[in-house]
Amino acid sequence: DVKVTQSSRYLVKRTGEKVFLECVQDMDHENMFWYRQDPGLGLRLIYFSYDVKMKEKGDIPEGYSVSREKKERFSLILESASTNQTSMYLCASSFNQGYGYTFGSGTRLTVV
Amino acid sequence: EDQVTQSPEALRLQEGESSSLNCSYTVSGLRGLFWYRQDPGKGPEFLFTLYSAGEEKEKERLKATLTKKESFLHITAPKPEDSATYLCAVHVMEYGNKLVFGAGTILRVKS
Numbered sequence: 001d002v003k004v005t006q007s008s009r010y011l012v013k014r015t016g017e018k019v020f021l022e023c024v025q026d027m028d029h030e031n032m033f034w035y036r037q038d039p040g041l042g043l044r045l046i047y048f049s050y051d052v053k054m055k056e057k058g059d060i061p062e063g064y065s066v067s068r069e070k071k072e073r074f075s076l077i078l079e080s081a082s083t084n085q086t087s088m089y090l091c092a093s094s095f096n097q098g099y100g101y102t103f104g105s106g107t108r109l110t111v112v
Numbered sequence: 113e114d115q116v117t118q119s120p121e122a123l124r125l126q127e128g129e130s131s132s133l134n135c136s137y138t139v140s141g142l143r144g145l146f147w148y149r150q151d152p153g154k155g156p157e158f159l160f161t162l163y164s165a166g167e168e169k170e171k172e173r174l175k176a177t178l179t180k181k182e183s184f185l186h187i188t189a190p191k192p193e194d195s196a197t198y199l200c201a202v203h204v205m206e207y208g209n210k211l212v213f214g215a216g217t218i219l220r221v222k223s
Binding site for chain 2: 040041042050100103104106
């Protein structure tokens, strides 16, 4: 069964900390995505990547960066965590244009 | 601006009470419409892809249909285990590989 694996289900970090969220897919997918999901706001795209070392800003990239050194791994970095970054973070991957996404189980991040 | 709107925001049904969820879109160059199911605290799970008006897909108690302006997710004789948030998303040519998601419909089925 194909999988997108996010390294942590729950994470609690302090304000100002640098936070790494890791995502690994085993489907040899070209495209990978990071979303955050908040009640009433739905899924909002943070960053995405079409290929290794490629990255594109999504709708809400401020305060975040990403890294894709290998095809199967896409990392989301919160350079200096703030309380307004408390959210559910979802990673997804897709094979190519027109294909649906496969999502990971999500990371519930709380910044205190 | 392109939009994906889902209605209703929330729906409560009795077990066995059939109904429909709506996803309307105002996009140009639609390449596909996707339905996902999301359980609390989990990532969305893929249900269906529809590519052209008139297309229908079925899975157990769920049936998805597509017109030029909207999609419906019909739920026939729902059970409590169908309770979840249902998300629709559109793939638009000008957005490349990105999907644009609606806000979702929260479905609760009571026994």
